[in-house]
Amino acid sequence: MHNDRPAPVLEALGVCSEDEQLYRVLLARPEATATDLVADTGWATVRVNRHLRSLLSLGLASRTPGRPARYTPAVPEAAVELLALRKQEAIVQARLNAAVLTEEFRSKREAGPFTVIRGQQAMAQRFYQAQQTAQSEVLVLDKPPFAVLPIEPRQAYGVTYRTIYDMASLVEPAEIAAARTAGPSCRVLRGVPLMLVVADRRTGLVQTGQELIELGPSSLLDALLRLFELLWQQATSLSPSSSEGPLSFEDQQLLALAAAGLTDQAIARRLGVAQRTVERRIQRILKALDATTRFQAGLRAGQRGLLV
Known part of the structure; x- marks a missing residue:
């Protein structure tokens, strides 16, 4: 077979890539015998027979009576619907099992409100x-x-x-x-x-x-x-x-850093802005809080709950 095989599309439904590969070959050659499929895939007979059994169990193929046995692929649309239904049933069952396990865990864990x-x-x-x-x-x-x-x-x-x-x-x-x-x-x-x-x-x-x-x-x-x-x-x-009051979040953060004793240069590095920007914003903050010094601005902001 050609090495550039199509990407598998049925793995999410529980079909392995080799099963899907053989199914694609069978779609191109309906009523094929195992010998035909060995020739088309280049696989060993044992390998072809193993994946044929898998296709039969998945409902992706059926076997016609007679000798030699011939294999017919299921119509893709119907096959995918069947696989999806089985997958959904498995998920529902898994959730039911998880609920049972959760109850067992809760009943057997140590007494107390926490783990x-x-x-x-x-x-x-x-x-x-x-x-x-x-x-x-x-x-x-x-x-x-x-x-x-x-x-x-x-x-x-x-x-x-x-x-x-x-x-x-x-x-x-x-x-x-x-x-x-x-x-x-x-x-x-x-x-x-x-x-x-x-x-x-x-x-x-x-x-x-x-x-x-x-x-x-x-x-x-x-x-x-x-x-x-x-x-x-x-x-x-x-x-x-949505910021409320005279200070934006950025201003509150800047004022908190200033109140912590950081220099304008250190604040600028911390906030990723120019030092001149810090100085300009501090002047705006002082005006907004009707304060003349940074200490006074920090005190008034703290009294109003404006410091982050």
Whole structure:
């Protein structure tokens, strides 16, 4: 056979590439015998017979009586429909089995409202599973240090995200820009108390150093949800169109850095802007807060809750 074979298209339905290859040969030569197929494929007789048996079991071919036996390919449209139906049935059964296993796990795990997960790989896998199986909502408190890297959100699947970043999470200008693309669903707050992911308000994951604590529906999870909502009200939006008060998020961040004692040059490096830009923005901040010194501006911003 020619080496430039078409890319397999039936693998997702449980058909291996060699089964599909023989099926394609059979489509081009209906009523073929095993000997014909050996000649067409260049395979050994044992190999051809093995894949013929597979095609028969998959419903992709049928065998006609008589000697020598001849093989007829199933119509592709009907064959694919049958394979897809079997795949759907297998998925339904797998979900039922998963539900049974989940109940067994819940009934046999140690008494208490939580489970402790250890190890980088196990923690990363559980974070991934919780977000990938979320149906409606994911809430995130994001703070360093990170034992598990974040994953791509699932907004495309109708899952809504709300994320509160600790200011220390957004150090580089690129990180700030990436977070701002999420608009009003992302906010920033100084001193986020813990790393948290909550999926559908039923599963909570709290990262504590090198351990991950998983919570199910419980009073403890309810308390964490109330904490998230409280922090959400206190946090500052990263969306420039939704910023409230006289200072934008960028101005609040700049003022916080100045209040921490950083020089204009250090602030410029931190924010990825020119030093002259920092000086100009500081003058605008002083005017907006009716302050004459940076210390006075920081004090007034803090009193108004404008510092991130």
